[in-house]
Amino acid sequence: MKADVLMTALARGDRAAFEDLYRCTSKTVYHIALGIVRDRAIAEDVMQSAYLSVLRNAEKYRPGTNAAAWIARIARNEALNVYNKRKREESVDEREHPEKFGTAHPDEYGLLIDLARRILPEDEFTVLLLIAADGYKRREVGQMLDMPVATVTWKYRRALSAMKAALSEDTAKHRKKEGRT
Numbered sequence: 001m002k003a004d005v006l007m008t009a010l011a012r013g014d015r016a017a018f019e020d021l022y023r024c025t026s027k028t029v030y031h032i033a034l035g036i037v038r039d040r041a042i043a044e045d046v047m048q049s050a051y052l053s054v055l056r057n058a059e060k061y062r063p064g065t066n067a068a069a070w071i072a073r074i075a076r077n078e079a080l081n082v083y084n085k086r087k088r089e090e091s092v093d094e095r096e097h098p099e100k101f102g103t104a105h106p107d108e109y110g111l112l113i114d115l116a117r118r119i120l121p122e123d124e125f126t127v128l129l130l131i132a133a134d135g136y137k138r139r140e141v142g143q144m145l146d147m148p149v150a151t152v153t154w155k156y157r158r159a160l161s162a163m164k165a166a167l168s169e170d171t172a173k174h175r176k177k178e179g180r181t
Contacts, residue, residue, distance in 0.1 A: 007067035029075040035126030036079035050075040072144040128159040
């Protein structure tokens with residue numbers, strides 16, 4: 001609701017509303033971008049492009065509609081454009097060159113995000129981040145991603161299950177390595 005008020009103000013020319021709008025939507029935009037491009041630095045670039053697009057197209061926003069979903073769709077489109085462009089480029093394995101991906105010395109949260117990024121499909125990764133990290137309700141995620149709530153719930157549960165299995169497997173390997181069972 002707050003995003004709608006701020007976006008309406010921005011659409012009417014109140015540039016001061018942009019800072020608050022950014023503050024209330026930036027985590028979502030970042031996680032949507034990261035879910036698609038799978039690289040932190042590139043996700044930040046996508047965020048910048050998305051918000052520039054929001055500023056350029058603010059007058060096209062229709063007051064009373066879901067501003068967070070509108071911004072999320074812009075971010076998704078920007079990220080898909082970057083992703084499709086990058087598909088034509090040579091890829092580098094992040095496990096061999098973690099420093100290129102900003103994961104040379106990650107914190108535990110970063111490790112979990114990196115694990116999720118590696119093992120989950122794009123849509124499940126995005127759903128997991130929006131619900132678990134950003135705190136959105138499944139209904140809100142469904143609106144942002146143009147997905148039925150049941151599909152969001154299914155993808156979220158699959159993502160959680162895959163993460164639990166991967167973490168259990170990693171723990172078992174670690175114990176075996178240390179000589180414990």
